[in-house]
Amino acid sequence: MTSKDVKEALGKFTRRQLMELDTCAHCALCTEHCPVYAETEEPGHAPGVRSSKAVKLYDKQHGLRARILGPRPVTDEDVEDLSDSAFNCTFCGRCMEVCPFGFQTHELWSKVREVVHDLDGTPRNVEMLEGMLDESKNPYGLDPDSRLDWADFTDLDEIPEKEEAEVAYFVGCTTAFKGANHEVAFATASILNTLNEDWTLLGEDEWCCGSPLLLAGDEHSAKEYARHNVEVLESRGVKRLITGCSGCYRVFKWEYPKLLGHELKFEVLHTLEYILEKLESGDLKPEKTDERVIYHDPCELSRLGGLIAEPRKVLACLADDWVEFAEHGIDVRCCGGGGLLQASNNEARLAIVKKRLDEAKLLGAEVITSACPSCKLTFMDGAREHGVEIEVLDLVELVAKQLDIL
């Protein structure tokens, strides 16, 4: 890598991000609220320390001294150090909510990962994931043919793949390829069929939404995925896209317009928004469960996606006895399943989720529910790892269950 490349990579911080890095007083008020730091207690994993490391590297190439005396070299150790900090983050955005200056940290850390990516510092596991995406358009490296395998294990009569439809169900890779989430797809398809909705799947034409690429710092490739998915959806005349994955939802709703430089021609809804609409119109009439349910806000859906009230309104139609975590809504503590932490530090991920599971048990919850396949997997892995007995269900599964169609 030439010194010009290094300078260019570090020069990617935008005006707002540079202002944020310069403003960060390294006050550590965010530190104890960071789910990763809270478990690892590694100084480098604290958000404020990440900010120090980033601005130090920036100044090596672009600071006042660099302008007068010339840039100082960025060493492999520097990049490794920044990479370790950048990838030990769940991208939950909680530091934004506690930062006294309101830095939009999820975007800042995303840029830090982009810089690390450009400086060839991406951890090997994450790099492998990028390779798998390149080959098979999903982060699990599985054959695109198997994207609809989930349907084979269900008793659904009709799995539509239409040329044109009003509604498209974007299943998402973690739902389509991870067995533990197949019932979420089944539940969604069943609800759509129950409602006689004019809907379609994209089948093999569905590519990863690009979220893992953005999380790996590869914005350039993510754009290609965005373009492909939008073209496929528009060519099928889709008016409404629904997805049950909070990562896909956030990327479609908030990142695609920025990546593509224009608004989308179709509406993006999380499955729960769609279900709420049908519950309010009386088209869906679920029975209520007697079990005590607790709802965990997926970070990408709540703080980073803007949907906090909707899942609760749905849950209120499903259970009378539902409880909240102390840290919920905009202040939710991440389950550990975000930010590709599973690839970079699975040990930390499993330690983080324990806190949530323990609190759920303490609150007497029999069912823990969320609205994100990654959260579901993390809760299931965590419950298995730590021997916590609790039923883990996606909220869409709970809806289908209470409608007696699952």
Place this chain on the structure above:
Amino acid sequence: MNGALSALYSFFVTKLPYVTIAVFLLGVAYRLQRWLSAPKDPKGQPLHWPSALKYAVLDVVLFRKTYKTDKPMWLVLVLFHVGTGGILFGHMRGFHLWSASMFEVLGHGFAEFMVHTLPVYMGWMFLATQVYLLYRRVRLEGRQLQSLANDYGALVILLITSILGQGMRIFPPEAIPPETYSVVFIPGFIVLHLEKVPSHHWFFWHVLFTQLLVMYLPWSKLVHAISGVATSALYGSRRRKYDL
């Protein structure tokens, strides 16, 4: 006072202010150039003024987030910033931007309290909060935070300036010629009118460190006084955009 020291003190008052202003302006220009030369945010969000204003007030003026997460620290921050504002305001009287008579409508006793008693307590409070902030930074260093030199720089210069300022209140005024009651930094522009003349030494070193602080301001983390308002306003706009 010996001649060399006298010349030095004279330099602090008559020459250094020009350097201070020049370094300050250079710093502002550097900071603006640094930010403006960075690429524009392609993911820019339009500023939604009502939300921007709301969160600038809630987060920058009232420290809403710190109140939510760390109440003792919130108290320290409030006292520190109230101290900063109060002391800046108090100094304005010396530059004839306001006078004690402003408070006379509320009674002579109140005016006396505002211009003579309160500043003393505020000075101690201000000092105490700075010492705590410095202690906290040292305590958490390497464990929860990684300070840059300018994180300490700003705090240390401010602390020294405040100690020297408070020192002027403790040490008795000296009998000196009346012409020194008006300290002319820049004729016709920056003139300090003293009511009581403090100790020469404490006063002139205070003058030096105040100017160092002003020079350092745009180069240091103290830019947060301006940029922190901007980032909070952008955060407010984001909340509006995401309907949060």
